[in-house]
Amino acid sequence: MSSFLDLNVSSPSRSQCVNSPGSGAMRTIIIVVSILIIQNVFTTPILAGNRVFRSHKRIVGGTPAEKDAWPWMLGLVKNEHSGPLCGAALIHPKWAITAAHCMESDTGGVVSTNTFKIVSGIVDFTEDYQDHMHKIKRIISHPHYDSQLIDNDIALLEMTSPLHEIPPLDIYSGEVSNFTGTVLGWGNIVNSDPKDPYNPDYSAEFSDQLLQVSLPIMPQDICIESSSYLITDNMFCAGYSQGGKDACEGDSGGPFVIFDDGHWQLAGIVSWGEGCAWPGYYGFFTRVPNYHDFIAAYIYWGPYDQTDINQNGITDLKDVMFLLDYLTEKKPLIY
Template sequence: MAVHMVEAEPSYINLGFEPGEAKRPPPFNPSAVTQKPQYTIEPVAPPPAKPKSVKKKKCINLSQVAVMVLGLGLCAATMLAYYFLSPCGVNVVWCGDGLCVKQEEWCDGTAHCSSGQDEANCVRLSGDDFLLQAYSRSSQTWRSVCADDWTDEYGRQACEGIGYSRDTYVSSGQTPVPSSGSQGFMRLPSNTNPNIPLQANLQNSDTCPSGKTVTLRCIACGSKPSLSSDRVVGGQEAAAGAWPWQVMLMDNVTSTACGGAIIAPYWILTAAQCAQRSLDPSSWRVYDRIHGRMDYMFLPFKTVAHVVTFPDYDSKTHNNDISLMKLHDPFQISDSLRPICLPNVDMEFTPPQPSWIVGFGRTSEGGAAASKLMEAQVSLISRVKCNSPEVYDGKISDSMICAGNLQGGVDRCEGDEGGPLVTEKDSLWWLVGVTSWGQGCGRVNKPGVYGNVAYFLDWIYAEMKAWTAVTPGRLKKRLTWTTQKSLFIDM
C-alpha cells in the first residue's frame, strides 16, 4: 500500500455508493436471453400526395405499401430472431439446463429447474437496517415482509435463501412501516405450514396488520475493536487486530501474496487477478490475524477447497475483478476474528465518504513492500469524476469504484490487490470495494480503483448457495448466469 501513500440495480446496477441510480432488477434470472430484443421499428411516412397527377398518387400508394411491407418484414424478422434465440417463448423462463419454467413459477418456493436456479436470489436484505424483502411474482417487484407470524425458524430459512448458513443466524427484528406507505407487502398467512419453504408460504398483501416489517441479521459482521485512535490520512502501521476480517492469501506456486476479506466463516472475497495466479485450490494458504509480513512462516493457516472467479473477468480492462475462495474448514468467529458486512441493496455510500484500505503492498511507487500491515484513510470518488478526461477518461465501468485522493499521496499500491476497501456506517463496517488497480501509486488525479462489491451481490450470494452442498466427490455444472455471464450450479 502506498501509505505515504505515492503511486501506483437480472443485469447489474451499481447501488454501492452513488445515490439516484436505477433500482435493482428482479432476482437472478438466468434466462435474460429470452427477453425480447430491444428493436424499435419506426416506418418513415411517405411524402404528401399531389392530387393533380393520378400517376403520382399511384406511386405514393406504392411507396406506402413498400414501407408497410418493409415494416412487417422487420417485425417478422424480429420475432423470428426472438424465438430463435429463446428456447422457451413468451412469459417462460429458461433454466439454462434445457428446462423451461413459467414466469409465475419463478420464486414460488418449489424448484422447477433441475438445479433450483428458479429459487435463487428470491429474498434479499435492503438498507443499513437490514430490511428483509421478498420477490413478488405477481407484481414482479420486491416487497417488505410483514412481521406478523414471523419466527426465528423463518429467519433461518430466509438467511439460507440469501446465501448464508443457518448456523450463522443472529436474530430477526421489527421496524415500523414507513409513514409514507408502501406498494404492498409479503405476508405469512395465519395458517402457515412450517414444513414448506418460506417462499411458498409468503403471499402478497396490501396491508400489514402489525404495522411492522421484518429486519434480519444473518451473520455477526462489521464490528471491530477501536485500537487506533491517532491514524493519519497518509497511512501508518495498523494496530494488531484492528481489522479482524483482513487475511493474507499466499500462493505456493508463484510465491506471491494478496489480500482478502472474510465475509462468512467459509468464505473469502478477493480479486480475480489474485485467484488467477493459481486456479488450483491446493496451492493457496489463508492466514488470519497476521500483522508482520513474514509472520506467515510461523502461523497456522487455512486451506482452500474451491476457487470461484467471476466468469467475465477481463485482465486487460480490469472489468469484473472479483473472486471467491471457499475454505475446507471454517473460521471460528470471535471478537478478534469476524466477517465484514456485505453492503445491502439500496445502501448509499456517498462520495466523499471516508473509507479505509489495508494491506502489505509497497509503501511508495517502485519502493519496498511493507513489513507490517499498513492502513490509510481515503475518500470515495464519484464515477463521473473518476471517468473525467483528466482522471481515467472513461475507463471506469459499473463493476468498479474509485477511492483515494485526487491531490495524490494516499493510495493502494502493488501488493495490495484483493484487499478490502471498507467504510463505517451506523456503527458497522461495510465492504465497499476490493483492491484492483490504478495508474502508479499516489499520483495526482490517479486514485485507486476497486471492484464494486454492490455490483456483484447477486453473484456472490448465488455462488455461496451453489457451493454449499458441494463436496470433493461432486462436480459443478456451468449454466447461464445472464446474457453475458455464467453461474456454476451443483450437478
C-alpha cells in the first residue's frame, strides 16, 4: 500500500554560511528544520499509488488469482504499455470504485478523466490488454476526502460505456468486523520496515499477475493502538500481528471483499499503511458500508434519467422492486 514521499531540501552552501551575518542562527535553523523533516519522512503513512518496477513474483504473502475468479476486478493504467497503478472494482455496469488518493493530482486536485484508462477482464498484464481498456467519463472523489488524514478515501469512476457482460460486485451493508477478507492487486510483493522506508538496500517489486491474500479484520482498538496516526470510524485495519501478509504499494484502490450471504461483497478499499507486512503493523482500508448514500447519490440519483436502475436498456419491474427494497429496508443500492 505504499508510495513514498520524496522531500528535496536545498541547503545553503558553505560560502553562504561562513563569515556571514547571523550564520550561527542560520545553522541552528537548518538543524531544526532538518530534524523536523526527518521525523516527518520516517513517520508519514504510506499510500499505495506509485510503482518502481514490475516482476512476476507474488504480492506479500499472497497467491496468484485464477482467471475469471474475480470478474469485477479492474486495473487503472495510464496507457496500453503501463501496468496498473491502482486497483478498482466494478460495482455497476457503468461505475467503478477506487481510492480517492489514486485520483489525486500533483497539485492536490483531481486528475483529468483522460489520465487513466480502466482495464477489465485481465489477470496477467503481460498479455495484450488494449481491447480491454475503457475510457473514464467522470471522476467523483468524496467531497470530504482528506489527503492528510487519508480519510474518506473513496472515489467513483463513471465509464463512457457500460460493461454489461461483467457481473458487478455487491456492496456489503453490515458491520465490518469478525471477518477474514480477501485483498486483490498487482502491487509490491516485498515487505518493508515502516521505520526504515528509505533503506538503500530495499527494492520494491511489482507483479504482472493478479494476486490475492486473505487477511483477518482486526478489532478497532487494536488498529488504533498499532498506529501513531489518527484512525477514524471510516477506516478499518486487517492483517497479522506477526506480519508476512499485506497489501502494499500499487494495490491502492483495490477491493477488500468478504464472503457473506452466499456471495462476495465489497467491505473495504485498499487505502494506506505503515510499511508493508511488517510485524506489529496492519494495512488500513476505507470502510465502504459508511458510504452507501454517497454511492447512491451519484450512481442512481444523478442529473439524468435513472429509472433504468440496472442500466440494462429498459425500465421494468426489476427496477421498481429493487428501488422499493432500498426505500423500505435500506438495502444497498447496488444491483
